[in-house]
Amino acid sequence: MNNIKVSIIIPVYNTSKFLTKCLDSVLNQSLKEVEIILLNDGSMDKSDEICLEYSKKYKNIKYINKKNTGCSDTRNLGIKMAKGEYIAFLDSDDYVEKSMYEVLYNQAYLEKLDIMMCGILYHNLIEKNQYSVSPKRIKKFSDFFLYDILIASPCNKIFKKELILKNNIYFPVNTHQGEDLVFCFKSLSFTTEVKYINKDYYHYQIHGNNSIFDLEKKSGLIISFNEMFRFLNSFSQKYPNKKVLLEIFYKLLTIHVMRGLFVRMVNNKVISDNNYKKYSNIYLNEIKKMEYLRFKEWIIALYYKNLIYLIRRLNLFFIIKKIRGGIKNKK
Known part of the structure; x- marks a missing residue:
């Protein structure tokens, strides 16, 4: 296909239950100048059969069935394969609105944007x-x-391929948590030609296989922030006028690590007391090792650890959830 406007990269891993809806949503796009890079990352269900069936039927699908190397490595392969002017990412258990890529591409093209993004609608199945x-x-x-949703997901965006390749931006392969954050942070750091449209064109499906409570995996978030800090160190030396990114980095660190790691363990019906004790200590020990840790962030981490412990001990989670639900309904 000539004149490819958007390359849509779809890593697949054991999502046969959702894959047909995902693929139909990209094949029905109103923007026709797209290529679909379908990468099966060693699935053990029927994903390969579905991918093969679609790739034989549609010429704009490039399909590779590969050994399992993880989502980041698979997406990186897709970036190297992409022929489009812009690159998009789609998770194989999600789907998109029919006009998503046409709307994003047209605005990006007209305004010469490096990144164009939209909103996300979450479906809790x-x-x-x-x-x-x-x-x-x-x-x-x-x-x-x-x-x-603007920094933590690459899936509600299109990225100028030139921006990604010129600055050697890829997903880190040494972690399985926070890798999306690293990719988006680096991409946004290299440009100000960015725009957002307040339309929820991307549909994110929350289901039992999302690994929301995989506590072992969550510690990988610290590895991702270590990667971001190393990037910032070298980046700030080349672009001293962007030192403001360092303060943004610490805000993100507070949101995702100092607060996020502990808040995810607040529900004592899901996370046992033994696991809370075990992993809260693991997280604190890993946080201590951060070479860039400031006293302020350390105090915040201790605060959230103790706050979540108190909420769990007094069984306040469902009371707080009910109150918050009532406030939302009134609004």
Whole structure:
């Protein structure tokens, strides 16, 4: 295919239950100049059969069935294969609106943007509800770093391929937590040509295989922040006017590590007391080893560890959840 506008990279791992809906959503895009790079990362279910069936039927699908190396390495392979002007990422258990890539590409092309992004609609298939946390508008450039859905996911964005290749931006392969954050942080650091549209074109499905409570995996978040700090060290030397990114980094560190690691263990019906004790100590020990740890962030980590311990001990989780739900309903 000539004149490919967007290369859509889809890593696949044991998502046969959701894969058909995902692929149908990209094949039905109103933007026709797209290529679909479908990468099966050693799935053990029927994903390979589905991928083969679709790749034989549609010429704009490039399919590779490979050994399992993880999502980051698989996405990196997709970046190297991409022929499009822009690159997009789609998780194989999610799906997108029909006009998503046309809207994002047209605005990016007209305004010469390096990154164009949209909102995300979350579908909780377990609790059978849906919600959006997309910001209504962006007031300043630093907001792109601090709104969770704008910095923590590459899937609601298209990236200029030239930006990615020129600056050697890839997903870190030494961790399975926070790698999306690293990729987006680096990408945003190299440009200010970014825009956001307040439309939830991307549909994220929460289901039993999302590994939300994989506590072992969560410690990998610290590895990702170590990677981000190393990047910032070299980046700031080349671009001294962007030292403001360091303060943004510490804000993200507070949100995702000092607070995030402990808050995820607040539900004592899901995380046992033994596991809470075990992993809260593991997290604290890993945080202590951070060469860039400041006293302020250390105190915040201790605060959240003790706060979550208290909430668990007094069985306050469901009371707080009920109160917050009532406030949302009133709004």
